[in-house]
Amino acid sequence: MGSQPWPLLIVAVMLLSLAPASANQTQANTAQQEGLLMDVAFMSTDCLENATCEAHRPAHLIEYFSADWCEPCVQVGESLDALASNQTVVLQHHPSPQDLSFFSDSKQRNDADYRLLFFPSIVLDGTHLFTGTRQSMDLVSTMENETNSWQGLENVSFSNNTLRWNASISGTVVVWALTPTPHEVSGKVHRSVAYERFAMNASAGELVVNASALASNTSMVILLEQEGVRNLTVASLAPTGAMDLIDNTVGTTSGPTAESEIYLPALVSAFLVFMLLPAIITHLRLTRANRTKTSTDIGSEE
Numbered sequence: 001m002g003s004q005p006w007p008l009l010i011v012a013v014m015l016l017s018l019a020p021a022s023a024n025q026t027q028a029n030t031a032q033q034e035g036l037l038m039d040v041a042f043m044s045t046d047c048l049e050n051a052t053c054e055a056h057r058p059a060h061l062i063e064y065f066s067a068d069w070c071e072p073c074v075q076v077g078e079s080l081d082a083l084a085s086n087q088t089v090v091l092q093h094h095p096s097p098q099d100l101s102f103f104s105d106s107k108q109r110n111d112a113d114y115r116l117l118f119f120p121s122i123v124l125d126g127t128h129l130f131t132g133t134r135q136s137m138d139l140v141s142t143m144e145n146e147t148n149s150w151q152g153l154e155n156v157s158f159s160n161n162t163l164r165w166n167a168s169i170s171g172t173v174v175v176w177a178l179t180p181t182p183h184e185v186s187g188k189v190h191r192s193v194a195y196e197r198f199a200m201n202a203s204a205g206e207l208v209v210n211a212s213a214l215a216s217n218t219s220m221v222i223l224l225e226q227e228g229v230r231n232l233t234v235a236s237l238a239p240t241g242a243m244d245l246i247d248n249t250v251g252t253t254s255g256p257t258a259e260s261e262i263y264l265p266a267l268v269s270a271f272l273v274f275m276l277l278p279a280i281i282t283h284l285r286l287t288r289a290n291r292t293k294t295s296t297d298i299g300s301e302e
Helices: 006-031 071-083 104-113 132-136 139-144 258-301
Strands: 036-043 052-054 060-065 088-093 121-124 128-131 153-159 162-167 172-182 189-201 206-208 219-226
Touching: 036 153, 060 071, 060 104, 071 088, 071 132, 071 139, 088 104, 088 172, 104 189, 121 139, 128 132, 128 139, 153 219, 162 172, 162 219, 189 206
Parallel strands: 060 088, 088 189
Antiparallel strands: 036 219, 052 153, 060 121, 121 128, 153 162, 162 206, 172 189, 172 219
């Protein structure tokens, strides 16, 4: 009676299972729509206190992703406070669920739009990425060499609980409401932390925002965007010195990446093949022995 071919069958099934997994991952990545920031408008607190507020277009938008438990974030936040002005708008996100000021829309921005892995992280003008305290030191020089051609939004104003605009480019108008927020531990006040988000198709031309429901000292950042995943350019060659979003410790993230999701099945299958190697060798030896025995038996009969 011959040996059973089950070891080879198991190996074949594992190898065949790799192809669909890789193909599905590739299709998922291809299906993701690429996002784009096309225009930025800003309304300060003082402006919103008027009966009618006319937005202005800043030169730069800094989106700052931080957490109150992140020690390096304190230093980066202080440097950004010195940069904040009507021409350089800072939009601070608190995407960590461990923060009292956690905002789920900021987490969506962090995870889905920018796919960031570390604190602190800075995204300049929706394009350039700086991670950690050392890379953030290169922010100013990058801004000095960067000229944006924002376009798409005109006549952005707010009055009678309604935000109005004229859009020459299709997309989504996203409004981030910001307010000064105290640090949980130090008591230092973050100047502009996002706490509310509104969105409307740009073609609508207006969006109702109940001013009485807004926090005191609110300012607004109005963005014209093509929603989707952003392809960020790392703007500094300096080491990151980043903090993991999960462990709160210096190092690399423990969260999965697209690359690890692709190669994990291959690694697991390779491990299983290694574990089955003795059985495969035994199977091959038995097969050869049976063939030799069969040949000997045929020779004897002859």
